[in-house]
Amino acid sequence: MQFIRNARTAIAHRIAEHRAHRRLADELAAFRTAAERSELDLMLGRHSAEETREIHAILSRQDAGRRHTSAVHIAG
Template identity: 55%
Template sequence: METTTRRVRTAISGRIQARRARRQLVREIGSYRTPAERLELDLILGRHTEEQIAEIDAILRSA
């Protein structure tokens, strides 16, 4: 029983941390507002694979 409870708590904690991390990422991406800042973001993202930037692309598409 204790092990199951611990696993559930760990899973919930992990999901909470993931949501917090995503909200932080959304805030950080949202801080790139001017055309120059967006160009900088595009240049940064251009150095990475589509797989690496998939979450950021999803956030940008939903904005």
């Protein structure tokens, strides 16, 4: 019984972490213009690399996705 309870708890934590990560990614996606990104970079600069690691990873993925989308539209 304990194993099942632990497994359920672990799954619930992973789901909650995934939802929080998705919410953060959605919020960060709103910073699209150069001015907005500069403002965000200033805010992030007040914190350590360790504290902002997840945010920088999300922003990098979003930037790569935007570059890919732009390249596809230009090539198409």
